[in-house]
């Protein structure tokens with residue numbers, strides 16, 4: 001991305017606000033194992049995510065979705081390029097980014113409330129402030145009454161509610177979700193999508209949401225990005241012209257069906273390519 005293009009993109013994205021993410025020329029090559037060939041997991045990728053955007057990333061297995069998200073999270077380093085959040089280059093994990101993964105990553109030795117409040121101690125909040133913040137997020141994700149439960153006493157959906165509350169409690173500029181509902185049954189998954197969407201509508205966070213599920217990507221997203229088969233690159237960016245508040249019944253609307261049909265075609269072509277290449 002040229003300096004002029006970056007300046008324009010940043011201005012469009014509202015550079016004065018918090019939560020503007022700019023991905024510039026980011027690629028990732030993993031070294032070969034035991035003398036094998038290196039793996040180009042992600043081709044040079046440019047993307048501007050304005051503040052309050054909700055970007056869903058869809059793509060066939062192995063196309064580099066998690067790699068891109070991990071680089072944004074600071075859990076992995078790009079081979080080329082850089083990522084900036086509000087102008088600061090990302091070089092490692094930080095409290096300005098909240099992560100939620102598919103597999104439950106709660107601390108099993110801490111209660112729901114302690115898990116949610118985990119990052120707050122480091123922020124220097126008093127005990128009373130921590131208690132109030134935790135209580136507010138317990139309410140936000142509908143876990144009142146479960147504050148003192150241990151993670152193993154919770155259903156999968158409740159564990160993910162706790163993980164989302166923990167990520168939000170730190171007031172991150174951006175929320176990064178990697179297949180957060182992938183292990184849940186369909187009914188719970190639908191409810192969790194509504195929960196997340198409701199939180200976004202109220203809190204107006206910048207969100208990047210990785211999923212395999214086309215319907216989920218459309219329902220929660222303001223834009224859906226599709227990625228090509230490995231080595232991954234952005235193939236298309238589709239705005240989702242569905243209003244807010246977005247009710248689950250929108251999934252049976254003609255606009256939704258048309259988007260689903262278009263994205264299904266896109267992803268199918270890539271899934272076939274991925275299958276042929278392996």
Ligand SMILES: Nc1ncnc2c1ncn2[C@@H]1O[C@H](COP(=O)(O)OP(=O)(O)OP(=O)(O)O)[C@@H](O)[C@H]1O
Nearest residue numbers: 030039041059060061062063064065066067068230
């Ligand atoms: N640490 C690593 N070392 C070597 N190769 C890796 C590493 N991490 C990922 N890869 C490879 O990079 C490619 C992209 O992986 P990545 O996990 O980003 O894909 P993905 O799109 O998230 O896949 P999925 O949808 O299956 O989770 C894959 O071919 C994977 O095998």
